[in-house]
Amino acid sequence: MKKKIPLLRLNYSKNEKQFISSGVQEILSSGFLTMSKRIEHFEELFAKFVKVKYAVAVNSGTSALEIPLRALNVEGKSIIIPTNTYMATPIAAIHAGAKVIFSDVLENDLSIDPKELEKKIMKDTVGVIPVHIGGFISPKWKEIKKICDLNNLFIIEDSAHAHGSQINNKFAGSLGLASAFSFYPTKILTTGEGGIITTNNRDLYKKFLILREHGKSNPSYNIHSELGYNWRLPEISGLLGIQQVKKARSIVKERRKIAALYDEILNGNPNLKLQKIPPTIKSSYYKYIIFVKSKHRDKIKKKMYKKYGISLPGEVYRSLCHSQPVFKKHSKHVIKKGSQLFTNAKKVASSQLCLPLYPGLKKKEIKYIANSLIKVLKDFNQL
Numbered sequence: 001m002k003k004k005i006p007l008l009r010l011n012y013s014k015n016e017k018q019f020i021s022s023g024v025q026e027i028l029s030s031g032f033l034t035m036s037k038r039i040e041h042f043e044e045l046f047a048k049f050v051k052v053k054y055a056v057a058v059n060s061g062t063s064a065l066e067i068p069l070r071a072l073n074v075e076g077k078s079i080i081i082p083t084n085t086y087m088a089t090p091i092a093a094i095h096a097g098a099k100v101i102f103s104d105v106l107e108n109d110l111s112i113d114p115k116e117l118e119k120k121i122m123k124d125t126v127g128v129i130p131v132h133i134g135g136f137i138s139p140k141w142k143e144i145k146k147i148c149d150l151n152n153l154f155i156i157e158d159s160a161h162a163h164g165s166q167i168n169n170k171f172a173g174s175l176g177l178a179s180a181f182s183f184y185p186t187k188i189l190t191t192g193e194g195g196i197i198t199t200n201n202r203d204l205y206k207k208f209l210i211l212r213e214h215g216k217s218n219p220s221y222n223i224h225s226e227l228g229y230n231w232r233l234p235e236i237s238g239l240l241g242i243q244q245v246k247k248a249r250s251i252v253k254e255r256r257k258i259a260a261l262y263d264e265i266l267n268g269n270p271n272l273k274l275q276k277i278p279p280t281i282k283s284s285y286y287k288y289i290i291f292v293k294s295k296h297r298d299k300i301k302k303k304m305y306k307k308y309g310i311s312l313p314g315e316v317y318r319s320l321c322h323s324q325p326v327f328k329k330h331s332k333h334v335i336k337k338g339s340q341l342f343t344n345a346k347k348v349a350s351s352q353l354c355l356p357l358y359p360g361l362k363k364k365e366i367k368y369i370a371n372s373l374i375k376v377l378k379d380f381n382q383l
């Protein structure tokens with residue numbers, strides 16, 4: 001019997017809705033709708049969750065990338081970014097005044113290729129933004145860090161997909177000089193809109209606070225020491241963040257359980273390839289990624305929906321950053337250093353599929369999705 005499996009469900013229990021509802025009432029009665037106790041509590045909880053000293057809540061994941069780059073004074077310098085990421089990553093660097101050098105990725109990791117990284121470094125290159133695609137931290141992290149250390153390059157993690165992900169028991173968000181998280185509705189934790197910056201560097205932390213508040217050293221006075229912006233997050237978003245971080249471990253645990261069931265059913269199927277994740281890495285599974293024959297990918301998605309009622313979520317990513325038409329209009333913001341083939345990224349972009357994965361997805365639904373996929377893949381691979 002045909003079921004209907006949506007792209008996403010946002011599950012809030014009765015108690016969680018009550019917590020949010022009563023919290024909203026308290027906020028409305030407090031007279032403080034932005035940047036007050038809820039934001040401070042949210043920041044404290046998130047820093048503790050990621051095991052870092054400092055966290056700064058902001059209005060988006062894009063802002064969470066741009067603020068550290070501004071704090072590090074990247075204007076007029078170059079930043080290396082994998083082409084396989086969401087456009088927020090290069091856009092944040094460009095708005096911070098940097099030029100972008102795009103790099104290829106590794107086929108399984110979907111993260112920046114260390115060998116490519118070395119070839120892309122220029123005299124004015126000051127930093128790298130590795131991206132934890134789908135919640136998967138690159139197994140080559142030590143190699144990436146060593147290259148950066150040898151070349152005096154900072155690392156800003158793009159952890160938009162990686163709330164709760166770990167490598168060698170260290171959390172995403174604690175690996176680089178700073179890290180940016182997103183709380184968009186599709187993300188592992190959500191506040192509707194919003195982001196957060198994490199760091200262990202006290203000087204940077206203080207700079208983030210100043211930049212978030214229009215460049216004010218003291219938010220109580222209109223004295224501006226930096227060219228900041230309005231990157232604040234409302235108290236209600238902070239409340240939603242508190243609710244999410246309090247259950248973050250259970251959310252991540254459930255996502256891993258769903259991924260494990262997919263693995264169990266799909267492992268060994270000749271018509272697809274699973275992403276290999278070594279035991280040193282614990283993904284939080286923002287996406288469950290598989291690889292199929294690229295010529296059938298779009299047809300598979302259509303048939304999964306038409307015949308089985310299963311909506312497959314977007315890939316990470318189908319459209320590579322270096323190929324975006326905006327860079328034809330604004331080519332001055334991109335430096336074409338080294339190879340422009342991006343062979344692995346193109347292969348990944350054309351062959352990956354993502355399966356529905358979110359809390360509340362029932363075991364029978366997971367089995368239905370996986371078994372429906374097996375049937376569809378068999379049909380196409382017999383053509």
